[in-house]
Amino acid sequence: MYKGFTRILALYCADKVQPCVPPILRSNVLGTRKGGHNIGYIFLRGKKYDRGNPSALFVPIPVKPNPDDINVGEEFTGRIKKQDLLKILNKFYQKPEIRELAAENGLDDQLLHQAFLSFRRHCLEHDLPPDLHITISDIIQGAGHVDDLFPYFLRHARLAFPHLDCLDDLKKISDLRTPANWYPEARGMNRKIVFHAGPTNSGKTYHAMERFLSAKSGVYCGPLKLLATEIYHKSNKHGTPCDLITGEERRHASLYATVANTEDLEVATTQDRLLGLDASELTPSTHVACTVEMTSLSNTYEVAIIDEIQMIGDRGRGWAWTRAILGLQAEEIHLCGEPGAIHLIEEICNTTGEILEVRTYKRLTELKIEDSALGTLDNVKPGDCIVCFNKNDIYSVSRAIEQRGQEVAVIYGSLPPGTKLAQANKFNDPNSSCKVMVATDAIGLGINLSIRRIIFYSLIKPVVNEDGDKEMDIISISQTLQIAGRAGRYGSAWETGYVTTFRPEDLATLKTLMSNLPEPVAQAGLHPTAEQMELYAYHLPHASLSSLMDIFVHLCTVDDSLYFMCNTEAFKFLAEMIQHVPLPLRARYVFCCAPINNKLPFVCATFLKMVRQYSRNEPLTKNWLGNAVDWPLPAPKTIMDLVHLESVFDVLELYLWLSYRFPDMFPDVKLVRDMETELDAIIQQGIFQITRLLRNSEQVLRDDPSMAAVSNKRHTRALKSSDDSKGKLSDLLVARGLITPQMLKKLQQELTIEKKPERSRNNRNRRK
Ligand SMILES: Nc1ncnc2c1ncn2[C@@H]1O[C@H](COP(=O)(O)OP(=O)(O)OP(=O)(O)O)[C@@H](O)[C@H]1O
Ligand SMILES: [Mg+2]
DSSP: OHHHHHHHHHHHHSSSSOOOOOOOOOOOOOTOOSSOOOOOOSSSSSSOOOOGGGGOOOOOOOOOOOOSSSSHHHHOOOOOOOHHHHHHHHHHHHHHHHHHHHHTTTTOHHHHHHHHHHHHHHHHSOOHHHHHHHHHHHHHHTOOOOOGGGHHHHHHHHHHTTTHHHHHHHHHEEEEEEEEOOOOOTTTOOOOOEEEEOHHHHHHHHHHHHHHHHHHSSSESSSSSSHHHHHHHHHHHHOOOOOEEEEEEOOOHHHHHHHTOOOOOHHHHHHHHHTTOOOOGSSOOOOOEEEEOOOOSSSEEHHHHHOGGGGGGTTTTTHHHHHHHHHHHHEEEEEEEEOOOGGHHHHHHHHHTOOOOEEEEOOSSEEHHHSSSOOSSOOOOOTTEEEEESHHHHHHHHHHHTTOOOEEEEETSSSSSSHHHHHHHHHHOOSOOEEEEEEEEOOSSOOOBBBSSEEESSSSEEEEOOTTTTTEEEOHHHHHHHHHHHEEEEEESOOOOOOEEGGGHHHHHHHHHHHHOOOOOEEEEOOOOOHHHHHHHHHOOOOHHHHHHHHHHHHHHTTTTTEOOOOOHHHHHHHTTTTOOOOHHHHHHHTTTOOOOOOOOOHHHHHHHHHHHTTTTTTOOOOHHHHHHSSSOOOOHHHHHHHHHHHHHHHHHHHHHHHHHHHHOOOHHHHHHHHHHHHHHHHHHHHHTHHHHHHHHHHHHHHHHHHHHHHHHHHHHHHHOEEEEEOOHHHHHHHTTTSSSSHHHHHHHHHHHHHHHHHHHHHHHHHH
């Protein structure tokens, strides 16, 4: 029985359910902090982040013998027998008083044990320093006490565990109790803060935008590229020149102006890129629409909008909203979002000394829950959007609908932005023959689409829990309301929105979810900055970046009445992957912040290649990238091909993301953007013919029994368990359609070739 079932039961029994969070997305966290921490506020309620024993994170550093210790002690007091030495050392370790003394000096049982093993080995394997030699001789002869060994032991323990000497410094660095004080410029302003609260489709963003459009300068910070792009287009269309900034793109308002006479977003996007203008050469506009992670805290604005403010509680990305609300230098800050975040924002405003004005809104159109489930795809009608939480369902549902003679628009997270927009336009266009959409919750937040009815294909979704583990769970109240809220948008073709489920057995759960208010947001996310990691590395130069992050999370103190530490699993995953590649710390940190889907092996493998190339100080040219992704790529014939093309697109996005952090090393931005435009078009074509791709994939499976076996395995595994972490990785990747057997073979060949020069380089280094 999966955990979600318990929650379904709980939903029937209780008003409130535990919040569950959207999946983690990686984002840039550089340049977040200005000024220092104020560590004097000890009266705040603080909490150590105790996830198990932090001592387990510290690995003893081998202590080198002092070359001057050459039997001097032995000349004074004679040789010490190994057996006698061992006896004394063991007696020392077993004394409760020693345990107490050690604890007073920061060595708990775990550290004491490790330090003792290291000390004993050191004493047995090397000449003893003269003072220790004499002390031990005295103890053997009854002229001393085993307790006298403690200072020598402690001296050794501090060399093996350097953090013992700087624990207080480390704790000060990771004292996160007063994040409001990190932004002195914002604290020096008298900011007006307005919270536009209400259900979906109540005009929150619209009203905030009214101020944005009429202001002399403004910044819009949103959760999705698609949403930032919508604002970019709306603002420019309104006549307020506005730039677009996402992690991978800087688009200047003038690029919009050249195509402003078209209503078609798809054309606008494509043409923007075809123009080939370099936005960086143009003066920035006074207005900017960006993804929240990209919010500039150094610019000043008259009006700032922080949309979907309830995302401040997101376990992975919440830190970006916290940073924006605390650090933005704007005369007016307009927050839009769920009423469940009001209390937390009020509390945060108390810490900044600012007053929060709350404006509440009512839904502009009616949203009705239908009395019956869809039951069968034969009942799909124009204006319907079927929401699925995994790609396999997307494929099978869209194919089944097309088989019934209806055209389908498809949107899911890993599609390129141009393809998403093209699909959205196809669906929104009243003159288009495409009247049905199949989408994931990628359409969930703030997006305006011409949807009449939302149909939940399922109510269960993979989520990342507090420990960073993935599990299947029923969607949260907030997610349900956000997704359902896409139906019947004000000003669209549909004056009333409808919502239902595909399966009759899910309908009651949907009704329960919809009858609740979104869970209150209790805490705002925080994330360590590059500067803090650098300070940690200075104190613990032998620790890997992943360990530094772990140690930070364990030692940090947060005011848990307001804040929590965001999940750092994705960061650590990348840190461990590139640990063996020599890099300066700052560059390593930036690479680890790359927004990569670490479930995609092709993207991870190419990322590692990029890091190696950077480490060798060799620029990553378009040619290099072309080789790495096997450019040019043919149109997809099967779904597996399409999935691979999406991975390649992710690699190109990664290149562009890195190009803004390391412009000298990733010089071919324009050329790579051209590659993206080309690939976006190829993927768009693939999506337009998704049914044909699905048919071909099935044909391939029929023709190649080994593939069919893999496919069968996939279905069996999917039925058996949602935990697919077991079994051979390569089988799993093929089974999930993430990689074709041909790609796997090529990858294996490449890795063998890559390993050879690396091995010979290592040998060379060893010889040196
Ligand atoms: N007063 C208004 N006049 C004209 N159009 C409006 C008005 N208020 C809202 N709209 C339009 O209604 C639609 C929904 O509004 P908006 O996106 O602001 O809702 P929201 O409350 O922000 O929804 P969500 O919670 O989903 O983000 C948008 O297309 C918006 O332009
Ligand atoms: Mg909105």
